[in-house]
Amino acid sequence: MSNQFYVVSWWDVLMALVFVALTYGIMRYWKIGLEKTLLVGTVRTFLQLTLMGYLLSYIFKQESWYFMVGLLILMVLVASIEGYRRQKLPVPHYFLILVGSLGITVVLVLGTILKFILDVEPWYYPFVMIPIAGMIIGNGLNSMTLTANRFIGELKHREGEVEMLLSLGAPVRTAVHGSLVSAIRAALIPNINNLMTVGLVQLPGMMSGQILAGIDPLIAVRYQIIIMYMWITTAVLADVISLTFIYRQFFTAREQLRINILRRAEA
Amino acid sequence: METPPIFELKNVTREEAGREILKAASITIHAGEFVALLGPSGAGKTTILRLFNALDSPNSGEIRFRGERYDEGSVRDLRQKVGMVFQTPTILEGTVVQNLMVFQRWRKDFVLSDEDLYGKLEQVGLTGIGLDQDAKSLSGGEKQRLALARTLLNAPDVLLLDEPTSSLDPVMAHQILRRIKALQQEMGFTVIMVSHDHRLAVKYAERFIVLLRGEIAADGPLSVLKGDDSAAVQAFLNGGEE
Numbered sequence A: 001m002s003n004q005f006y007v008v009s010w011w012d013v014l015m016a017l018v019f020v021a022l023t024y025g026i027m028r029y030w031k032i033g034l035e036k037t038l039l040v041g042t043v044r045t046f047l048q049l050t051l052m053g054y055l056l057s058y059i060f061k062q063e064s065w066y067f068m069v070g071l072l073i074l075m076v077l078v079a080s081i082e083g084y085r086r087q088k089l090p091v092p093h094y095f096l097i098l099v100g101s102l103g104i105t106v107v108l109v110l111g112t113i114l115k116f117i118l119d120v121e122p123w124y125y126p127f128v129m130i131p132i133a134g135m136i137i138g139n140g141l142n143s144m145t146l147t148a149n150r151f152i153g154e155l156k157h158r159e160g161e162v163e164m165l166l167s168l169g170a171p172v173r174t175a176v177h178g179s180l181v182s183a184i185r186a187a188l189i190p191n192i193n194n195l196m197t198v199g200l201v202q203l204p205g206m207m208s209g210q211i212l213a214g215i216d217p218l219i220a221v222r223y224q225i226i227i228m229y230m231w232i233t234t235a236v237l238a239d240v241i242s243l244t245f246i247y248r249q250f251f252t253a254r255e256q257l258r259i260n261i262l263r264r265a266e267a
Numbered sequence B: 001m002e003t004p005p006i007f008e009l010k011n012v013t014r015e016e017a018g019r020e021i022l023k024a025a026s027i028t029i030h031a032g033e034f035v036a037l038l039g040p041s042g043a044g045k046t047t048i049l050r051l052f053n054a055l056d057s058p059n060s061g062e063i064r065f066r067g068e069r070y071d072e073g074s075v076r077d078l079r080q081k082v083g084m085v086f087q088t089p090t091i092l093e094g095t096v097v098q099n100l101m102v103f104q105r106w107r108k109d110f111v112l113s114d115e116d117l118y119g120k121l122e123q124v125g126l127t128g129i130g131l132d133q134d135a136k137s138l139s140g141g142e143k144q145r146l147a148l149a150r151t152l153l154n155a156p157d158v159l160l161l162d163e164p165t166s167s168l169d170p171v172m173a174h175q176i177l178r179r180i181k182a183l184q185q186e187m188g189f190t191v192i193m194v195s196h197d198h199r200l201a202v203k204y205a206e207r208f209i210v211l212l213r214g215e216i217a218a219d220g221p222l223s224v225l226k227g228d229d230s231a232a233v234q235a236f237l238n239g240g241e242e
């Protein structure tokens, strides 16, 4: 039975519409009123994923490193635009900060995985690089936006403390230390909890996918363990790098808190 | 060459949200003075103290400390020399000692013995509290004095006090101002005290600057103020608090 896996046919996909039909029926019966959105979502899922499939199969046929690097840059840019739109933060140069921090994080984490841990040959082998880069970018962006938002909240809350410390002659970095630590801790706790509970409640999506695709669970587990460790490093790096840029935006060159920019942020 | 004044403001304007909250103010203050900055609420008193402590910069005009321009040199050294106690003191989570030793967060060589610390607390009249007491549990007046002690640990040349008595009853208010006055005579620093209550201020300050709507309406010893022929200044003086 090993290394055999079930190939899903387009007919199977069509049959899966029974789930949509069921949901639709329930919505109608309960007058939930989301039927139209459901149908749009159903079609979009189909189109987007099919398109992605073709795109990926094209990408995986490429053999030049500069194609892959270009693709990475594009992924970072698209993710940053998404993150920038999702959460309007009153941080000057916020978009540039997202792109820069995400870029640095990807280079560091992906570089470590590809060259040091897995030692993939060639290093831009797309079957490894693209999915892992996707995870780094997704997780890094999520963590960064959460942390940035939390940091601004902390800074507003601690405005008096920050100015008191500055007024005594403290450097900006010292005055914001408490806010930085709170924000990073808050962002890391879910990631660390994840390390505690992974596999106990449900299988991580990537591992489930690998097993469905016929990969020996013992091998899938190895991948997942590496991913879990990578996950936490990605979060901490993305947070620390982005916050290093972000906190400076709230101070002038004369080490004064830019209260007006801070107050522009919604609570 | 004579020594330059400790503070010199020349035509200092500060804008906030497109409004001039301080209009071309010029003030000269000499070392050792005890100046009361008076005016109704919203007049711009806190604005001036924040400029002196370099927490804000003027939009135009020039500020000098001992002849040195404010926009040059180390701003941290400046803030250390020009200490400020805010109207609502910020007390950090933790004990009284942790609040006093906050300087260790950025000055690794900052050390003080328990004796030194108790001495500082006594200077500001904070006796009967323990160093390991939770600072958040102190009363409003005690917090104010803890904040004052903390600022004094920098051994500042100037003490900026923003409404230091606003959370105190009259007896306490006089007690703390007497302390400050005594400390000033002992340590020789300059005091600029913001107050909206000139009746309290006259007992301690020698010079009075009245600020009305962002403009300096009067400046001088009490006798000058009393004789000021501006109706607005007289209205403020006669109106008492507010």
Ligand SMILES: Nc1ncnc2c1ncn2[C@@H]1O[C@H](COP(=O)(O)OP(=O)(O)O)[C@@H](O)[C@H]1O
Residues within 6 Å of the ligand: A259, B016, B017, B021, B039, B040, B041, B042, B043, B044, B045, B046, B047, B048
């Ligand atoms: N950050 C700010 N944004 C807008 N207006 C401000 C700001 N800070 C102070 N002001 C306004 O400037 C004026 C002077 O304020 P302030 O110096 O605090 O007065 P006070 O004499 O009571 O200490 C007030 O009208 C106040 O509302």
Ligand SMILES: [Mg+2]
Residues within 6 Å of the ligand: B045, B046, B047, B087, B162
């Ligand atoms: Mg004020």
